[in-house]
Amino acid sequence: MLKSVLLQAVTSAGAIMKESFQGSFKISNKEGINNLVTEVDHASEKAIIEIIKNSYPDHFILSEEAGEIVMDSDYKWIVDPIDGTVNFANGIPICCVSIAVERKGTIILGAVFNPFFDELFVAEKGKGAFLNNKPLQVSEKAELDSACLVTGFPYQLLDEPNGPLVIFEKLIRKGIPLRRLGSAAIDLCWVAAGRFDGFYEHKLEAWDSAAGFLIVEEAGGKITDFSGNYYSPYQPSLLATNGKIHEELRAFINGAN
Secondary structure, three states: OHHHHHHHHHHHHHHHHHHHOOOOOOEEEOOOOOOEEEHHHHHHHHHHHHHHHHHOOOOEEEEOOOEEEOOOOOEEEEEEEEEOHHHHHOOOOOOEEEEEEEEOOEEEEEEEEEOOOOEEEEEEOOOOEEEOOEEOOOOOOOOHHHOOEEEOOOHHHOOOOOOHHHHHHHHHHOOOOEEOOOOHHHHHHHHHOOOOOEEEEOOOOHHHHHHHHHHHHHOOOEEEOOOOOEOOOOOOOEEEEOOOOHHHHHHHHOOOO
């Protein structure tokens, strides 16, 4: 039942995204630089919350635009109605709906849907990760020098010592391919699919990473913070890899050349 409601929510929201894509919709800016929100974000979020509430009116919901809908429940739904809103607003189809279900502090279900590529990533704890019902497995590359990586740039941290731009420059000077797609949820799913060997970002919110975290883990990957601690969506830094390059990339991020 939980899984079917999750799938209904992500696909319904994805249909709203696809129907509105490259159309006319209102765009506004939240606090911060290029922190966009569109009326489609709100429409997607409304549909997701209604679907969850119809089946589970007593569940806690944490959503990017609505914030916390607090309930005394063992279950929490973590919702990003559009991950990659800047891409969406500019007609770039690298964006998605991302929803995770947490039970007693553990992520047990996650789904990420990109309606433009028709890619539905789903994971259930202990049962594997899938793309359009086909099993996912992370890549086999064992050395950082041969890896293909992806990252994001939190604008507020650009001038930090050993921050996003510093690490980006070091990796580029090392000759390592490094991409920036603009959607952390898709970045994580593409690590799970073996398209990327690793993804790191200095600051993310729970709704950016909760679903993708489980998808990577269930595809055989490894996720920690930059200190090597087991990852929690409620802390900022994230390093997700195929596991084989994890410690080498983590050392590099932390200042090793």
